Amino acid sequence: MELTVKLEILADAAKYDASCASSGAPKRSSEGKDGIGATSGMGICHSYTPDGRCVSLLKILLTNFCIYDCQYCVNRRTSNVPRARFSVDEVVKLTLDFYLRNYIDGLFLSSGIIRSADYTMEQLVAIARQLREVHNFRGYIHLKTIPDADPDLITAAGNYADRLSVNIELPTAASVARLAPEKSVHTIKLAMGAIRRKLDEKAQGPKAPQFAPAGQSTQMIVGADASDDQVILATAETLYNSYKLKRVYYSAFSPIPQSPASVPLAPPPMLREHRLYQADFLLRSYGFQASELLPASGGNLALDIDPKLAWALAHREHFPLDLNLADAGMIARVPGIGLRNARRLVELRQLRQIRYVDLSRLRCSMKKIAPFIVTADYSPANGAAASEVLRRSLATAPQQMSLWTELKAAA
Numbered sequence: 001m002e003l004t005v006k007l008e009i010l011a012d013a014a015k016y017d018a019s020c021a022s023s024g025a026p027k028r029s030s031e032g033k034d035g036i037g038a039t040s041g042m043g044i045c046h047s048y049t050p051d052g053r054c055v056s057l058l059k060i061l062l063t064n065f066c067i068y069d070c071q072y073c074v075n076r077r078t079s080n081v082p083r084a085r086f087s088v089d090e091v092v093k094l095t096l097d098f099y100l101r102n103y104i105d106g107l108f109l110s111s112g113i114i115r116s117a118d119y120t121m122e123q124l125v126a127i128a129r130q131l132r133e134v135h136n137f138r139g140y141i142h143l144k145t146i147p148d149a150d151p152d153l154i155t156a157a158g159n160y161a162d163r164l165s166v167n168i169e170l171p172t173a174a175s176v177a178r179l180a181p182e183k184s185v186h187t188i189k190l191a192m193g194a195i196r197r198k199l200d201e202k203a204q205g206p207k208a209p210q211f212a213p214a215g216q217s218t219q220m221i222v223g224a225d226a227s228d229d230q231v232i233l234a235t236a237e238t239l240y241n242s243y244k245l246k247r248v249y250y251s252a253f254s255p256i257p258q259s260p261a262s263v264p265l266a267p268p269p270m271l272r273e274h275r276l277y278q279a280d281f282l283l284r285s286y287g288f289q290a291s292e293l294l295p296a297s298g299g300n301l302a303l304d305i306d307p308k309l310a311w312a313l314a315h316r317e318h319f320p321l322d323l324n325l326a327d328a329g330m331i332a333r334v335p336g337i338g339l340r341n342a343r344r345l346v347e348l349r350q351l352r353q354i355r356y357v358d359l360s361r362l363r364c365s366m367k368k369i370a371p372f373i374v375t376a377d378y379s380p381a382n383g384a385a386a387s388e389v390l391r392r393s394l395a396t397a398p399q400q401m402s403l404w405t406e407l408k409a410a411a
């Protein structure tokens, strides 16, 4: 099979994996040194997630043959799709060729499981080793690890890759057992724990050998099982706390050709994935707990308003908030004020009182923040308005997509 045909098949098969953003890699450049590549700089994006997001990594599978039969996966054993397999040398050559043409910033490499978890992992490690040791490649490498593989192989992968990821795939052990019976959440968590221990060792001893400097991440598929957003966010929170993950990626389930009856025929709304990313950001950066965003009784995030606004509307006892008195953490919880602007406001009030105009100078969304703040010269007329009224005025109006307008624009 020609290399270009393999590339077509294996790049297409990799698009279902969302966990490939390269954020978090340390700055590394070959400028003035031996070798090629850098983790920063411009590249042409050639990988797409199912919703069309573009990332500048060569994102491929080593192979889409797989001995497992995960029901939600297009590459499962019983799937009727064209199959292909790269050799180690082919992936190395493609990565270098694409890099030298400035098409990519690095490599995202995953694989179906061939022969055994160990055999597959050995191949992935061999690619990363060749790139780093033989070709002195300094670009970004993200390796998807196979949880059942020998821990020594996972350690070896971390010696070469910037980021490792182990996909949890589904938010509950019951869903994994039902839809991916050959996988085990226990094994997946053992692999995450092994990576975390190596990362901790590196953090304690600056002289310890380099290990996955951009940390580890995982992916959860949204909408392949009946888990609601509360379950998904609670799982994400546990993973962040237990394994120090850099990121949990959420991938809206994409129905696959001839999919089994055990998975839905229709995808979840794409906005659901977006709201989960927003809520995830609140967990990672704003100090929110999952239980603040959704009650333990369950449920999904609202689609018409973002999770921070939903929280503020449900906790009117904190608002309107006096920006001249509140701490930075609480200011950052005001809808429409981000972390950076919260810090700027606290710095500013060391010089003088905060006034309404300061917020528009900081380019805050005035319509959004107005009902929630008090400044030296402003208090909201609608501060006591019912949450439902505020919600109606702040919600994004649903838009009916028009097929004809799109067609006209394309013509």
Ligand code: SF4
Pocket: 066, 067, 068, 069, 070, 073, 074, 075, 076, 077, 111, 112, 113, 180
């Ligand atoms: S192991 Fe990975 S590639 Fe294989 S069927 Fe499961 S999800 Fe798909």
